[in-house]
Structure formats: C-alpha cells, structure tokens
Amino acid sequence: MPGDSGQPIFIVGTPRSGTTLTAKILGRHSRLFMPGETHFLDDVYSRAAQLGDPGDGTVRLEIARRLHSIYDRFYEQEDQQRISRLFPRVKDLEEALDGCTSYGMILDRFMALQMQAEGKSRWGNNAPRDLFSVSEIREFFPDVKLVVCVRDIRAFLYSYKGKWKISSGAGDEQVIRLRKLYHPVVTSYLWKSSMQQLPLLEDLVPAADRIIVRYEDLVSNPEDTVNRICAMIGEEYEPDMLSVEGHNSSTATEARGIFASSVDRWKTELSQEEIAISQKIAGGLLHRLDYDEVPVHAGRVKLLGLWMSTPFALWRALKANKETRGPLLPYLFRRVGTLLGLNR
Numbered sequence: 001m002p003g004d005s006g007q008p009i010f011i012v013g014t015p016r017s018g019t020t021l022t023a024k025i026l027g028r029h030s031r032l033f034m035p036g037e038t039h040f041l042d043d044v045y046s047r048a049a050q051l052g053d054p055g056d057g058t059v060r061l062e063i064a065r066r067l068h069s070i071y072d073r074f075y076e077q078e079d080q081q082r083i084s085r086l087f088p089r090v091k092d093l094e095e096a097l098d099g100c101t102s103y104g105m106i107l108d109r110f111m112a113l114q115m116q117a118e119g120k121s122r123w124g125n126n127a128p129r130d131l132f133s134v135s136e137i138r139e140f141f142p143d144v145k146l147v148v149c150v151r152d153i154r155a156f157l158y159s160y161k162g163k164w165k166i167s168s169g170a171g172d173e174q175v176i177r178l179r180k181l182y183h184p185v186v187t188s189y190l191w192k193s194s195m196q197q198l199p200l201l202e203d204l205v206p207a208a209d210r211i212i213v214r215y216e217d218l219v220s221n222p223e224d225t226v227n228r229i230c231a232m233i234g235e236e237y238e239p240d241m242l243s244v245e246g247h248n249s250s251t252a253t254e255a256r257g258i259f260a261s262s263v264d265r266w267k268t269e270l271s272q273e274e275i276a277i278s279q280k281i282a283g284g285l286l287h288r289l290d291y292d293e294v295p296v297h298a299g300r301v302k303l304l305g306l307w308m309s310t311p312f313a314l315w316r317a318l319k320a321n322k323e324t325r326g327p328l329l330p331y332l333f334r335r336v337g338t339l340l341g342l343n344r
Helices: 019-027 044-049 057-068 078-086 090-098 103-117 128-140 154-163 164-170 172-181 182-196 200-204 215-220 222-233 274-283 300-308 310-320 327-338
Strands: 011-014 122-126 145-150 209-212
Touching: 011 019, 011 128, 019 044, 019 122, 019 145, 019 215, 019 222, 044 057, 044 103, 044 164, 057 103, 078 090, 078 103, 090 103, 090 200, 103 122, 103 128, 128 145, 128 182, 128 200, 145 200, 145 215, 154 182, 164 222, 182 274, 182 300, 182 310, 200 209, 209 222, 215 222, 274 300, 300 310
Parallel strands: 011 122, 011 145, 145 209
Antiparallel strands: none
16 A cells, blocks of 8 residues: 555755755665655645645645646656656546545655655655754654755855756756845855754654764765664665765766765855855854854955845845745745744
C-alpha cells in the first residue's frame, strides 16, 4: 500500500546551504528516493483553509490539480516528467489519492507512489523553506528524520547573489526573478530568520531524529559527514553515495563530484559593505554555528544607501516570488514572526 514507507527524511535549511547536494547524495542510496524540491507545505498545505477537507472528493481533485503541476511550477522538470508519465491526467492522480483523508496522508501517498515507481523503499524531501514548517511536518510524521543544512552567512550571500547563473536553462523569466531576490540586507535577514528556527526545531524534534550539517563540513569532509547523516537516519552508508554527477553551485565551474572551492570565495568577491551588513545582522548566530567574524572597512555612504534601499528591495522580492511563496500573510508571519520571536 503506498504510504507504508518508513520514516520520511526532510532536508531543510536556508537556500544555498547544501540542501540540494545533500539530497543528491542521499538519492544515490539504494533505498532512498529523493526528488527535487516538493513544496507541498508552501504550495498546497498553506492553502488548506481555502481548499478544505481532503476527505472530500471535490477537494481532493483540486489538491491533485495542484500536485499534478507542482514540479513544473518550481522548475523541477525531470520530476514533472515522472508525474506526467505516472498520471497522464489530473483525474488519474486524484484516483491514486483515493482514501487519503488528511493532508499528511496525501503527501505521503504522493511521495510513496513516485518512490515505488523508482524502485526505492523510503522517501525523502528537499525543500529548504520547510524549516519554517517543522511543527506541521512533525504533526504529519511524528517519527520524521530531519537533516538541517547551514552555511556561513557570508558564503550564503555570495552564493545567493549568483544563483541566477545556474538557472539560465529555466528561461529568461526565471533568471529575471532570481536576480530580483538578492539584496544584502534582505538576504541576510532571510538567513537569520532561518537560523532563528533552530531553537524551536530543537524543542520539537528529539536529538536522535535530527542532525545539523554545515555546508563547509559536507564539501570538505564528505565521507565522514555522510556517515553521520546515515547513522542518524538509520541507513547503511554506501560509498557510491558520494559519486554525485554535479554540485548545484552558482559560481563553481566543476561539472562533477563534491568540491570545496566555493567555501571561502566570499572573502574576495563580496564587498566590504556586504560583509559588514551580514555580520551585523547575523550577530551571535555566527558564533553559535562556529563561524568567525572578520574585520571590515565599509564605506558609511554605501552602507547607508544599502540600508535605505531595503524596503524597496523587500517588496521587489515578494513580488518576484508571488507564484512560489503561497499566501502572503502566512508567508510573512513564518519569516518575520521568527525574527520578532513570535513563532516560539
């Protein structure tokens, strides 16, 4: 029966923190199915109030309609091809979800059907934003295993700034959208809001069911790091897991494997103002995650200009993400509420 697939694995964190690389590594395991980002919580469950009870056939059909195109709307074309192959019509997917009476059951069935088609026996999901939905994940799957990816805020800024470079294949519209998302203040607060979720996560998820993986450790010492992940999720380490085809870097030119060349590139590529802003916003979180501050010599006029442009940059980013963020108010509450300490 689809859905009886063991403890699911959720990979969460900030964007550009190694979530995709971690998912690729785990996906090479003989038992694990790890598709591209499945934004079920942001795209479907965030609309639960307007969609209604999934036990109702009409509601389930609408949920199936969203799921039928979910990978396409989040630029995961290989996964979309799988859905189109397995379920040529929306009605086919709705029928496959028959008997699901909750959103958790629907997500489990949707993933398990794909998992079984790929000949795997346990599924996982890589969606960085799900870091803001750990309570919902735990409600759906009390025995979930959580892999939390973190990265130095300054390296995060540098990678986020160049994210558009790896998305040219997705079309001009996607490239334009990604270029609108970066601003040193807005992007630094994105990192901070994610990292401020860690205490809540520690309260919600038992220590045996979670692991924090630093990007720097993953790329510098992948075998040891992946062994630790496997021990936490309860799977045997397989050497072939490290034979990933590519590394989702926005700056590196390497085509295959795991490499650490981008770890310290921020030191020469970010401006002094960008470094100063990121360190100011990160505050004590840098030290909590074992990252050190560096001395900076930022220009006051440039700093003032960046801070003054923040409201416009935030509005521009929200508009650019309109199609992928779900309803605006819940989206803002999850992120801004965390910064204000309201989501504890």
